[in-house]
Every structure is written in structure tokens, then in C-alpha cells.
Amino acid sequence: MSQPIDLRALRHFVALVEHQGFIRAGEAIGLSQPALTRSIQNLEQRLGCPLIIRGGKGVELTPQGQLVLEHAKRLLAGSAALKNALQQFNDLESGELLIGAGPFPAARLVPATMGRFNRQHPGVALKLVIQHWEELRERLLADTLELFVADIRELEQDPQLHVLPLRQNPSVLFCRAGHPLANKAGLNNADLNTYPLASFRLPQPVHDYMSRTLAGREPLINLECDNLDVLMRLVRHSDALSFATRDILDPDLARGELVLLDWPELLPGTSYGLVTRVGRPLSPAARAFIRLLQDENRQRLSAAD
Numbered sequence: 001m002s003q004p005i006d007l008r009a010l011r012h013f014v015a016l017v018e019h020q021g022f023i024r025a026g027e028a029i030g031l032s033q034p035a036l037t038r039s040i041q042n043l044e045q046r047l048g049c050p051l052i053i054r055g056g057k058g059v060e061l062t063p064q065g066q067l068v069l070e071h072a073k074r075l076l077a078g079s080a081a082l083k084n085a086l087q088q089f090n091d092l093e094s095g096e097l098l099i100g101a102g103p104f105p106a107a108r109l110v111p112a113t114m115g116r117f118n119r120q121h122p123g124v125a126l127k128l129v130i131q132h133w134e135e136l137r138e139r140l141l142a143d144t145l146e147l148f149v150a151d152i153r154e155l156e157q158d159p160q161l162h163v164l165p166l167r168q169n170p171s172v173l174f175c176r177a178g179h180p181l182a183n184k185a186g187l188n189n190a191d192l193n194t195y196p197l198a199s200f201r202l203p204q205p206v207h208d209y210m211s212r213t214l215a216g217r218e219p220l221i222n223l224e225c226d227n228l229d230v231l232m233r234l235v236r237h238s239d240a241l242s243f244a245t246r247d248i249l250d251p252d253l254a255r256g257e258l259v260l261l262d263w264p265e266l267l268p269g270t271s272y273g274l275v276t277r278v279g280r281p282l283s284p285a286a287r288a289f290i291r292l293l294q295d296e297n298r299q300r301l302s303a304a305d
Helices: 007-019 022-029 033-047 063-088 109-120 133-141 189-193 204-213 228-236 246-255 284-304
Strands: 096-101 125-130 147-151 161-176 242-245 258-260 266-277
Touching (some): 007 033, 007 063, 022 033, 096 133, 109 284, 133 147, 147 284, 161 228, 161 246, 161 284, 228 246, 228 258, 242 246, 246 258
Parallel strands (some): 096 125
Antiparallel strands (some): 161 266
């Protein structure tokens, strides 16, 4: 391979794979089918290997094509990150910041930080993805997120990640107002096991702890959802039980829509932190967001004491 590779050609190749066809990919990137075909052929010539298998259904990659796709995505993401960082370098008046959050930090801490960031830097577009920590990790390593805040119990030993713990809170069991167990004292496992349990996907340490605490449940989780808002609505409109931290439940408890159950606090509860990628320089916007996040976290911890 003696000729340099044009990022545009890599962008064309990624679009071809993502849209699974020359016509759809061409329409998506504003290129005619013949022009896109020539671009892919020229890329194959420069690399000295075939990237796609001709004659198959859809777009099937050769082994070399799969390797090029992985590197192309990283190169394109890096190019976008460099352009974004340069836009923000002097004054944080433009560019964008892509962040992620798990269900619990997305309920309070992250939105509060986003509001503060937007007031200070209104010219920077702030985009939030709410997912389980496993998907957020994949996005971070693919350079489609710059940072995320989520449960860190299965991330702290990951050599590719830098993890900064933020807070730990115990969880409490709750149900809807009017539930048969509401206001009943002296609950036991048999009482709880009569009703379905709704939860987000549990980290393995939490799953093991809950299995011991709520012994006899099979399955442990009957209704699984990573969207906290949907989970709360589900509890309000069913006999399902669930658990969350007290600060998240306080507004619904005050309105009388949800009720705490007479059950000990469930430890370890939530344990989330800030996660970034080892070796990846942070943009000025990311550094500014992290400072605000840490300050917001400190204020909330002080208010809770």
C-alpha cells in the first residue's frame, strides 16, 4: 500500500456497510451509485485487497473488509473528535459533547449537570444517550461517546477504562399506593415472593446479593427494563414491586403515588461513577462537564448528610 487513504473513501465504505447497499448508501451520503462504486473500488486498489464479497446478498465483508471497517470507524470518530476539540479550544462557543448515562444517574445527577453546563456554554450541543453500562462501554470504546456515568461495579478492573467513583446509595423497596403490601408491617420473603419484581438489568454483584436477600424467588426479576421512567410507570400501574434510591423516589412518595415497603435497606444499592477511556484526550467541553459533574455530586452528597 503506497498511496495515502482518503478519509472520504473510508466514510463511503462505512456508509456502504451501515446501509447494506450501494443505492441506499449513496442516497444517505449524497453520492451517485456509480461514484460510490468507483470510490470503493479505488479504496480496494489502494489497500491491495478486496473488502466486500461480490454476488452475495446485502453487503458481506471479507476478513480484510471487517478489519478495515473497525479501523475506519475509529479513524472517522477520531477525526470528528479532533475537529470538535479545535472548535471548542478557545472559548467553548461551538462544537458538541456526546455523553452517556445509566438509568439512575440519568434521573437526577446528569440532567442537573447538563442544565448547568448549558447555562454556562449554550453554544455547545450536548447529546445524551441513556443505556445500560454494557452498551455505554461499547459506545465509549468505539469513540461515539466521550464519557458516561453509570454503575461501575463491573467496570473498575477494566484496563481500557478510567473510572472515578461518585456516590453510593442504599436502595429501598417500593410499590404503588393501594398495593396489598402497602402499609403492611413485618413483611417476609413469602409476602414479597407473591408479587412480581421489576428492575433494570442488575450488575452481577447486585444480582447475587438480591438472590440471597430475597431467597426463594424464581426468576429473581420478572419484569426487566433499563428505562427508569418506564419502570416507575410500570410499578404505578401494576402489583409489581421494585427498588430504587430514596432521592429518586421522593417526588412520587410526596405525591402519594408510591409507598415504601417495610423492608430493610438493600445494600449495596447504587454505586455509580464517571467513566472515560484510557489514553483518549478529553475535549475542553468534556473537561468542563466533568468539573460541573463533580461539583454537583459534592453538593448532593453534602445535602444528603
